[in-house]
């Protein structure tokens with residue numbers, strides 16, 4: 001569909017024997033290698049998606065500032081201008097999330113927290129960028145769908161980012177797993193329990209869990 005500059009092929013390993021000298025780390029110790037590798041892989045995918053989406057925003061902004069319908073530039077229709085604004089917001093929030101996550105990783109944050117933050121960033125940023133490009137295509141009307149402008153190519157290329165190096169669903173799976181563990185750890189520490197902020201917080205009979 002997209003990313004046509006790079007070939008894609010299935011790799012099959014059958015009865016492969018790896019010489020001892022070629023073993024990375026320890027036998028059965030792949031997770032220790034895989035998890036750290038996924039930090040630059042997933043964060044890099046998310047970050048480059050912002051760069052991929054940015055030209056679409058630039059093109060859509062310029063186009064809507066020139067194209068006229070019903071006697072006015074279409075950027076003057078809020079239905080158009082608001083979509084461009086939404087796309088700007090999506091790319092800027094994505095950038096902020098990438099910086100925040102990258103700085104946390106660089107600062108040597110706990111590996112599990114890093115795993116959650118990177119997974120969140122991968123899912124959030126790639127989906128926001130996809131939405132942003134989709135909005136850009138929409139405000140360009142029919143011409144945005146053609147190859148007169150490169151938005152259709154950007155859209156095709158960008159779709160992969162929500163699939164490869166771990167799908168959005170798998171990112172959510174990691175976030176969910178790590179978050180519940182983090183919350184359980186928090187509850188064991190001596191922090192304020194927000195549950196007791198409500199007027200009837202001690203109505204234990206009302207708190208039915210089963």
Ligand SMILES: Cc1cc2nc3c(=O)[nH]c(=O)nc-3n(C[C@H](O)[C@H](O)[C@H](O)COP(=O)(O)OP(=O)(O)OC[C@H]3O[C@@H](n4cnc5c(N)ncnc54)[C@H](O)[C@@H]3O)c2cc1C
Nearest residue numbers: 002003006007008009160163164165166167168169170173
């Ligand atoms: C163009 C391209 C290039 C690629 N390049 C590389 C590469 O260089 N190196 C590499 O290793 N791989 C590469 N891949 C593979 C890519 O990383 C995988 O396709 C991707 O991780 C999804 O795995 P899968 O295809 O096996 O999907 P599946 O695991 O079969 O998933 C199918 C669907 O089920 C969902 N799903 C699966 N398990 C769960 C679960 N537990 N909970 C909820 N939902 C679930 C998925 O989210 C997805 O929606 C590439 C793929 C493509 C398309």
